[in-house]
Amino acid sequence: MxxxxxxxxxxxxxxxxxxxxxxxxxxxxxxxxxxxxxxxxxxxxxxxxxxxxxxxxxxxxxxxxxxxxxxxxxxxxxxxxxxxxxxxxxxxxxxxxxxxxxxxxxxxxxxxPLAVYSKEHRSLQDLPQGAKVTLSNDPANRLRGLKLLADNGVLRLKPEVSESARVEEAVAENPKNLELSTLSPDQLPRTVEEADAAIVNGNYALKANLKNPVAIESAEGxxxxxxxxxxxxxxxxxxxxxxxxxxxxxxxxxxxxxxxxxxxxxxxx
The missing domain is CATH 3.40.190.10 (Periplasmic binding protein-like II)
Structure with missing residues (x-):
């Protein structure tokens, strides 16, 4: 049964x-x-x-x-x-x-897939100086979000960053002076309305019915x-x-x- x-x-x-x-x-x-x-x-x-x-x-x-x-x-x-x-x-x-x-x-x-959602901007390159970006506070997905930003050229990470590294320990260069804030993953969808960009896990994006991400991580490998x-x-x-x-x-x-x-x-x- x-x-x-x-x-x-x-x-x-x-x-x-x-x-x-x-x-x-x-x-x-x-x-x-x-x-x-x-x-x-x-x-x-x-x-x-x-x-x-x-x-x-x-x-x-x-x-x-x-x-x-x-x-x-x-x-x-x-x-x-x-x-x-x-x-x-x-x-x-x-x-x-x-x-x-x-x-x-x-x-x-x-x-x-981890994806970036924004109400105001069509790409990560459009983010202004000092833009507010939210990402997960659990270490594995926090680093994953930082890698997504780095893969899209808006910041650079230090080599061989550990998953336990805090944001300030992981980032080598932040030319746009992005304000990176971490939150519980389930809270990230609501920040799409408040921040310049929010990096959201697929399951929470699905639950919140988020559409049209401005960037998405590669599934390959x-x-x-x-x-x-x-x-x-x-x-x-x-x-x-x-x-x-x-x-x-x-x-x-x-x-x-x-x-x-x-x-x-x-x-x-």
Whole structure:
């Protein structure tokens, strides 16, 4: 039996679990595969798998939706889940360094290109001196945003910048004297109205219905592909293996192409 838990209820329940969990719980190999997702596009993609592909493949899914970026990894290490699907490898590496835990990267699924949105300007080259630009405050996506600006020639980064570097530590030259401000990723879409430019992750651009970016990162060779993650103990679990196969199926790739723009979500290469 497959069932789905509403995002708001799950988020509340997850906070309670974080406070009362006493350690990892054993996974039931005969039970449903419990997978944490963020609402868009991960939840929508996994719901497509659940409704159209899973039953024929003999896979029983339990989809749990989280809004907090840290909770899916916490829940995975505490044994509340068997897998999660919401993050890219650099974010996982950053989380593992800061908070510990054992994880296994299973399968890349899709890329959410980082893009620059502006209400007032048609290109990054049009930004005036002292323009206000907002970007993510999480280290992996902060550096990713700075690289996007550098790739478009509006600033230059120092060589071999680490993901933990703050903005002022990463930037070597800022000829336009851009005022670079960092915010929580979910807050960035609203700054399109306030700043000269906002650098927004694809999932949040999708949720906010942002259109016509003035710059977008290249998908070719990107390390920021979102994928399926589990624990080392469960990497070979038949349920996890089957879900990985379904997420990389032609049907899922076509679902992504039909339901999202190339500026927000594209299938992994």
């Amino acid at each position: 497959r069932f789905r838990i509403a995002a708001a209820l799950l988020t509340t329940a997850a906070i309670g679990l974080a406070g009362c969990s006493t350690g990892a719980q054993a996974s039931d190999p005969n039970g449903p595969l419990r997978v944490a997702v963020s609402p868009q596009p991960h939840g929508e993609i996994l719901e497509f798998v659940d409704e159209e592909l899973a039953e024929r493949a003999g896979l029983d899914l339990e989809i749990e939706t989280f809004s907090d970026y840290n909770r899916p990894n916490e829940a995975l290490t505490q044994g509340e889940l068997e897998a999660n699907y919401y993050q890219h490898q650099p974010f996982l590496d950053e989380y593992r360094t800061e908070k510990g835990g054992e994880f296994a990267w299973v399968q890349p699924v899709h890329l959410e 990107s390390p920021y592909v979102n994928g399926l993650v589990t624990t080392p103990q469960l990497k070979d679990d038949p349920r996890v293996v089957k879900l990985a196969e379904l997420l990389r199926s032609p049907e899922v790739a076509e679902f992504i192409r039909q339901n999202y723009t190339k500026e927000t979500v594209v299938p992994a290469a």
